[in-house]
Amino acid sequence: MTTTERLVDVGASQDVPERGRLVVEITTGTGAVTLGVFRFGGRLYAWENRCAHQGGPACQGRIVHRVTERLDDEQRSLGLRFDEDTMHVVCPWHGFEYDVVTGRHPGRPDLALRAFEVSEEGGRIRVAV
Template sequence: MPEIMVGAASELADGEHRIVAVGELEVGIFRLGDRFVAYENRCPHHGGPVCQGKLFNGVEEIIMPDQTSRGLRFSKERHVVCPWHGYEFNLDTGRHPGDARVRLRPIPVRVADGGIYIETRG
């Protein structure tokens, strides 16, 4: 698959993201620690610019061994929230936390010689 360099890895700090346009394709590139993930900037709900949404840590319920709840807490998972209607997606998996069938389209991304490269699919 053809690749294109879209910037230097050093330009994105941990937790930052950027949107790049490659022809008709818009891609959100996210830095998660030393890793990079990328998704098409198109929400599976109604096509909104999902990668332009806010990032936050997911929320999980604390369930005790007796199945009682001790409330909610932030998890270590990073999520992006679509600015149109609020669907959220786990940035590690691209999936909606409540329905794994609803997911972002991943774009292969890698770092080489300090540059960020994404596959453009021709």
Template sequence: MTTSAKKKYYAAQASDVVRTGSKLVEIRGIEIGIYYVNGAYYAWRNACPHAAAPVCKGKVCGTKLPSDVYQYEFGKDKEVLRCPWHGWEFDLLTGKHLSDEQVKLRGYEVQVEGEEIYVLLTE
């Protein structure tokens, strides 16, 4: 069994991502959304698993949490990515769909070196 090596690619300046909350970049022909959430960086492929929509062009928001009947509790503020085509919601910390955890965004490992953000891709 062969293991594929990962190569590090420059993605963005940390201050740019912190200032805006996210940045869409292209690395090796792949569009990747870089997100800054709760002090950490996350990288997700810009393709919704539902219909290949440009999910990273969707709104970063919160969502209604499970609660009792007639009680509507809002939570996960700025931790949810909502697909612009069909409204599917994904947790930006895990990439998982909020109601079906078997559906997930394609994620990439992120490394921060000083002010530079790198994404690791399998060769």
């Protein structure tokens, strides 16, 4: 957090369970911003609810695991599977996916959600704005 930022209380810790999400609108120095706060692997992540594609509400989409394809030694498909070690959110407008840990599209790392610093103390979640 920089000296010009302030912490905004966005909710109680129990509002964001493991693999859960909270979407909130906060006021910054430049206006209102909607954020998605996610918890994965015990950590919190906060992203602006604005898709890097065309500005859709990316944080309000379906939460899924990354789909991977298993290959044998000769690169033949053994089928698809969900990777339980990842958590993605899918923008409801056109289906762009974002990893909730990195905020990046898995196939287009140049596309990313805007990050906000998030912290938790005394059962409350706070975001730096």
